[in-house]
């Protein structure tokens with residue numbers, strides 16, 4: 001098989017870089033780093049394979065990549081790519097679904113605990129030397145076990161979150177998804193409802209759905225207004241699903257007790273964002289899949305996908321779209 005040109009646009013473990021370099025010419029350049037952007041743009045016209053994530057490969061950039069055959073994304077989310085444009089250009093797209101499901105579901109449940117039990121706020125109180133007496137009622141949190149969890153998006157991650165909540169914390173689950181999903185382990189424990197009903201019935205609402213042009217801005221003033229007074233909101237999917245002004249208003253008007261967010265409309269979260277310092281918001285820096293084990297597994301899977309695709313073979317993670 002001929003050696004091809006591969007552009008790696010997010011850092012890979014050295015052994016995986018070596019695995020690619022054993023078969024192809026490799027250039028490493030992360031365009032999010034100002035000093036590496038020129039090298040990325042210089043390599044793009046030759047690139048037949050791209051591997052990386054967290055960078056929008058726009059139509060303008062793809063115009064500069066006439067030799068491109070496949071993008072292997074180290075992610076489950078593919079909102080950084082215009083899949084229809086890739087189809088038109090005959091560029092294949094692979095991603096890493098399934099590999100990060102459990103880790104991301106763990107993070108989501110941690111978000112629920114942080115928001116409900118005020119864990120980060122109270123840990124900060126100790127760290128800052130403000131634990132001077134028994135914690136009073138004004139600092140109490142709210143129970144998680146037994147509360148109704150509403151999940152918007154019932155794919156792999158939503159189902160994994162439901163398993164944790166229903167089986168581990170006796171939480172009734174209501175979910176909204178375009179499709180009826182059968183999960184044998186959750187038989188009788190989950191109910192599919194229209195989205196408005198999920199928002200009305202849930203004590204805690206979690207977003208686990210993909211960002212598409214249909215779901216962009218999904219959670220606005222109307223949707224937060226449907227939620228129970230004192231509800232908890234967590235987002236571990238994509239920030240752009242939420243109209244952040246509406247979220248802040250819901251928090252300030254008391255509709256929402258608290259929110260825990262791992263993703264934001266702009267990332268890194270701008271210093272001036274009120275979400276960074278709001279007293280009832282727990283912000284995390286998009287660490288949903290960020291464990292040593294899972295990020296290694298994602299990188300391995302993306303490498304396997306890339307090598308298979310460039311060899312004209314079916315990748316381990318089925319193509320999202322093949323040329």
Ligand code: 8YV
Pocket residue numbers: 052053054074075076077078100286288289
């Ligand atoms: C990471 C993610 O942010 O997989 C996704 O869609 O959002 C996270 O896993 C990133 O994509 C890892 O490269």
